C-alpha cells in the first residue's frame with residue numbers, strides 16, 4: 001500500500017483562527033493538502049482540495065471571495081494526479097474528511113466516483129445549523145451538491161476490511177468530521193487528521209480551533225487520536241500545519 005500527499009494551494013490567516021484565543025495578529029501560511037491511497041484492492045482519494053471555480057471565477061465562488069486563497073492550475077486535484085500519471089477516471093472512490101471548501105472543492109472533478117462522507121456531515125453541510133457561524137461559512141453548496149453517488153457513513157469504517165485504512169470519526173471542527181488512519185507496511189501507522197487537528201500545537205496542548213462546531217467533541221477527538229498515536233506509535237499529520245507539511249514526503253514520492 002502507498003500513500004501520496006499532494007499540495008492544493010494555501011491561504012494566509014491570522015493564527016488566532018487556528019488557535020482559539022492565542023496568536024492574535026500573527027499571520028500564518030495555511031497549506032491545503034489531499035491524499036491518494038493505493039491499496040492492492042483499489043485506490044481512493046482522501047479529500048480533493050479546491051474547486052476550479054476558485055481560479056476561473058473567484059469573485060463568484062463564495063469561499064474565495066470571502067477568505068481569499070492562493071491556488072494555481074497545478075494545485076487542482078486533476079493536475080496534481082497527472083503528476084503520478086493518473087486521470088480523473090482512474091479514481092473510483094473519494095473519501096471526504098468533511099465538506100469544507102478546501103477539502104471538498106475538487107469533488108466536481110470526479111463525476112464518476114463514489115463519495116464516502118459521514119451522514120451528519122452531509123446533513124450539516126446541506127442545511128448548516130444557524131448558530132454554527134464560521135463552520136457554516138466554510139461550506140459552499142456548489143462543492144458537494146452534485147449528481148454523484150454518495151455512500152453515507154454513520155461511524156467508523158474499515159475501508160478495505162483488513163485494518164489498513166480506517167476512517168475514524170473525529171467530530172468537533174464540524175459535526176461529522178472523520179480522520180484516516182493508515183497502517184503502511186514499512187512506515188507504520190500514519191494518522192491523517194485533516195481538520196480534527198489544525199496544527200500540531202492544537203493537538204499537543206489541547207488548544208481548540210476557532211472554527212469549531214462542538215468544543216467538547218473536538219477535545220474528545222484529540223483524546224481519541226492521541227490514544228491511537230500512543231498505542232500504534234503513529235505519526236500524526238495535522239490539517240493545516242505548514243511546518244508539518246514541509247517535513248512530509250510529497251508526491252510523486254510516497255510512503256509505503
Ligand SMILES: [Zn+2]
Pocket residue numbers: 100102103195239240
Ligand atoms: Zn481545512
